[in-house]
Amino acid sequence: MSKVIMEPSRQIPILDEADVVVIGSGPAGHSAAVAAARSGAGKVILVERYNHLGGMATGGFVLLVPHLSFGGTIMSGGLQQEWIDRMEKLNYGAVGPTKESVGSVDPELIQKWAGYWGFVLNDNINYGAYLDPDQLKVVLDEMINEQGEKITTYLHGWAVGAVMDGDAIKGVIIESKEGRQAIMGKVVIDCTGDADICAFAGGGFDEDRDKSLRSASMAAVYRLGGVDFKHFADWKVKNFKEWYEVHMANMAKITGFKMSPHATPRNDQCWINNWIPKYCLNIKDLTSVDMSVRKTMYEAIDYLKENIPGFKDAFLIDIAPQTGTRGSRRIHGMYKLTKDDLDNTYAHEDTISVVPPFNFGVCQTPTEIPYRVMVPVKIENLLVAGRSFSSSHEANDWSNLIPHCANLGHAAGVAAAIAIKDGTSVRDVNIQKVQTVLKDQNTYLPR
Structure with missing residues (x-):
């Protein structure tokens, strides 16, 4: 039996109040806050535990928006x-195919982008971008x-609890250098990534x-300078079997996990991604x-x-300040996205996002994401946006990337603002207005 201590009860001061409170400022949380403000919410509070916005896209050095x-x-x-x-x-802010080239089968374009992961799919140009993380923070x-x-x-604030009235959430408890405080809101949007x-x-x-899936692993990403990424990318296209079966295998023996270089907006830099089978809700993992990557780097x-x-002149530039997390809790929502949704394009009345297929061994048709995946079965006044939406592990694995x-965050912010203006709940919001x-x-919507 674990040892325990008893904490005495105490009064918690209210730091602030708002119409919409967003917890976590990753791609989902940042989008939720901006969308709520632009859509008419009176006051929005955004809480982030790090000193920057952007989550994995900035602090995690996940530079690819694929x-x-x-x-076309x-x-x-x-x-x-x-x-x-x-x-x-911005200078060196982004690199990737142009919008006009999307869907192109031009051999020169295919050759240009083939070595940049995510830009060539099914023998045509796929849209996406690699973004500089520090300029993205700005x-x-x-x-x-x-x-x-x-x-x-509010930066440097870590959410540690919920303020409840029955099954309705009324606010959150945060911890910071100022101690334990409450932030109250009419609608709370959980964008912590871990629900x-x-x-x-x-x-x-x-x-x-499922430990065979990408989202069951973690990462500690770092960047290298002094590289010629285009040289590497062209070589990799011509020698992919050697790269994958020999060199990636050799590096996995060195480190104990899979790793691979990826592009940045600068040809003389790259970022090293890795896949480590650990769990992001376990403090020992x-x-x-973090320590195993630094030990073998x-x-x-x-x-x-x-x-x-x-890579002959490569050197370490920096290590991502945030540990790379890919999957953990997935809420019980009003709709659960499954592998069947990946295999078929179901036309939902409440579709708020579309996931293009990007692995033709898994899914070959766009997947519509319904609003209901963000609405918890039980809790009122709460939306959950980001990777912890209601889904099976396999469906989540192919639909929880940065875009x-x-x-999802964009849709959650809009829905929160409309629900407050209309005097209804986020569960019963007018989805057509959203x-x-x-x-x-x-936003692209099919209808």
Whole structure:
């Protein structure tokens, strides 16, 4: 039996109150806050435990925003597209195929992008971008600051509990350097990635994991300078079997896990992604991931320098300040996305996002995501956006990347603002109004 201590009860001061409280500022949370403000919410509070916005896209060094198109149609849009559009205006802010080239089968374009993961699919150009994480932090700040007093941001605050009235959430408890405080809201949007708020509130969730899937692993990402990524990318296309079966296998023996270089907006830099079979809700696993990567990093870099074209002058630039997390809790929602949804394009009346297919061994048709996957079965006044939406592990694995999370957050922010304006609950919000606003804000919807 575990040892325990008893904490005395105490009064908790209320730090702030708002119409919409968003917890977590990753792709989902940032999009939810901006969308709620732009859609008419009176006051929005955004809480983030790190010193920056963007989550995995910035602090986690997951620089790729992939698979935004199907054939010749871009199926993302909205705030996710706004990220790319803003970053493309910056020096070394973004790299990727143009919108005009999407769906192209031009051999020269295919050859140009073939070595950049995610840009060639089914022998045509697939839309996406690699974004610089530090410049993206600035862009995301700008998008918040443009809303003026509509959005109040609290960095360095960690959500640790829910304020409940029966089954209705009324606010959240945070811990910071100021101690334990409450933030109250009419609607709370859980964008923690791990459904922390839903769990604190007593909502149901699944936590099963298929260890063969990407989302059952973690990462500690780092960046290298002094590389010639284009040289590497061209070599990899011509020598993929050698790269995958020999060199990736050798590096896995060195490190104990799979790892691979990916592009950045600068040809002289790359980021090293890795896949470590640990669980992001386990403190020992979290510690192991970070320390095992740092322990083996220099030996892995030496291998690249000695054996792989484009890396002979490589050196370490930096290590991501956030540990890479890919999957954990998935809420019990009003609709559960499953493998069957990936295999078929079901036309939902409440569709708020579309996931283009990007692995033709798993799914060959776009998947419509209904609003109901963000609505918990039990808890009122709560939406859960981001990777912890209601889904099976396999369905979640193919629909929880950065653009999918951004799209869900965008829809959650719009829905929260409309529900408050209409005096209804987020469970019963007029979904047609939500879809109309999403379309007006450049989100791709099929109908």
